[in-house]
Amino acid sequence: xxxxxxxxxxxxxxxxxxxxxxxxxxxxxxxxxxxxxxxxxxxxxxxxxxxxxxxxxxxxxxxxxxxxxxxxxxxxxxxxxxxxxxxxxxxxxxxxxxxxxxxxxxxxxxxxxxxxxxxxxxxxxxxxxxxxxxxxxxxxxxxxxxxxxxxxxxxxxxxxxxxxxxxxxxxxxxxxxxxxxxxxxxxxxxxxxxxxxxxxxxxxxxxxxxxxxxxxxxxxxxxxxxxxxxxxxxxxxxxxxxxxxxxxxxxxxxxxxxxxxxxxxxxxxxxxxxxxxxxxxxxxxxxxxxxxxxxxxx
Numbered sequence: 001x002x003x004x005x006x007x008x009x010x011x012x013x014x015x016x017x018x019x020x021x022x023x024x025x026x027x028x029x030x031x032x033x034x035x036x037x038x039x040x041x042x043x044x045x046x047x048x049x050x051x052x053x054x055x056x057x058x059x060x061x062x063x064x065x066x067x068x069x070x071x072x073x074x075x076x077x078x079x080x081x082x083x084x085x086x087x088x089x090x091x092x093x094x095x096x097x098x099x100x101x102x103x104x105x106x107x108x109x110x111x112x113x114x115x116x117x118x119x120x121x122x123x124x125x126x127x128x129x130x131x132x133x134x135x136x137x138x139x140x141x142x143x144x145x146x147x148x149x150x151x152x153x154x155x156x157x158x159x160x161x162x163x164x165x166x167x168x169x170x171x172x173x174x175x176x177x178x179x180x181x182x183x184x185x186x187x188x189x190x191x192x193x194x195x196x197x198x199x200x201x202x203x204x205x206x207x208x209x210x211x212x213x214x215x216x217x218x219x220x221x222x223x224x225x226x227x228x229x230x231x232x233x234x235x236x237x238x239x240x241x242x243x244x245x246x247x248x249x250x251x252x253x254x255x256x257x258x259x260x261x262x263x264x265x266x267x268x269x270x271x272x273x274x275x276x277x278x279x280x281x282x283x284x285x286x287x288x289x290x291x292x293x294x295x296x297x298x
Contacts, residue, residue: 033278040271048265058272078256078273085252086280088167088242089235092174096182096231097224099175104187104223105216119187122180130177134244137173138164141245165247173241178234182227189223190216229288233281253277 040058043051064072107118125133140146143160151157163169193216201211217224239254246255253273260270 036271036274039267040275042268044266044268048267050267055268058266058268061269062272062276081251081253081256082276084167084250085236085254088171088174088252089232091171092178092235093182093228093232095171095175096179097186097228099179100182100186100227101220101224104183104190107183107187108190108193119184122183125180130240131244134173134177134241137169137176137245141169141172164245165249167246167250169245170242170250170252173245174235174238177238177241178231181230181234185223185227185230186220187223189220193219225288225291229285232284236280236284237277 039050041054041056043053043055043057045051061075062078063075065075065077066072107115110118138145141163142148143162143164145163147163148157148160151161152159197215197219198211201215206214236252237254237257238252239258242250242252242255243258246252248255251259254277257270257273257277260266260273264270
């Protein structure tokens with residue numbers, strides 16, 4: 001006998017198992033987000049913190065900066081950081097997808113034991129600290145690191161290349177960190193793919209490219225969309241990788257928020273940038289959801 005039958009109006013008991021999870025999400029996610037939203041509309045304290053008076057100065061500071069004569073001009077520095085963040089996040093997502101799809105397809109074609117070993121190797125980086133994994137790229141990309149030594153040994157360069165503290169270094173670090181988040185969802189979609197459909201396509205004289213474009217890609221699209229979301233969103237707000245591999249000179253939105261809360265001690269401005277980042281993330285999720293709905297309808 002179910003709980004709903006025991007209690008005359010026990011319908012609310014049917015979802016009782018969700019209450020602990022909803023409580024945790026509500027307290028540790030919604031409450032901090034509400035505080036950030038409130039802080040973004042408060043004044044800046046002299047020594048950090050906030051002044052409890054309504055102000056939109058934090059949002060104005062995102063769009064405009066004051067010149068010495070008191071006039072305002074567009075804050076091109078913020079738009080540069082915003083553009084760099086979006087472009088690096090998009091590039092990270094595209095590169096991860098290009099690497100993950102053939103890897104996932106290859107893994108799905110292996111025997112069960114080999115498949116398990118390969119998936120274990122993909123998840124192996126999660127067993128070490130993100131800071132350590134990112135710092136290792138400094139050793140590889142510095143002027144006298146392994147990459148430059150290999151390039152000079154092969155005769156491709158005569159002198160060390162400036163690889164570290166560039167957008168390229170940040171991109172490499174982001175791809176390295178988030179590639180497992182792309183491989184696993186894509187692998188799940190490829191694993192569920194009915195292999196008989198591929199055989200049917202070849203029986204109907206479809207080429208490899210036609211089979212890929214008209215059979216494999218459409219049927220594995222949910223995994224690619226899920227993986228793209230899992231990569232794009234954290235890449236957009238990353239701050240450890242840009243901070244270490246960018247040397248503090250290649251700021252992204254996450255790095256800018258961290259600087260506002262720590263070094264600059266401008267909590268309202270950091271909160272306002274956080275809200276802008278949240279709006280970008282929610283917009284991305286809504287667009288992805290609408291695209292998924294349209295795909296199912298088609």
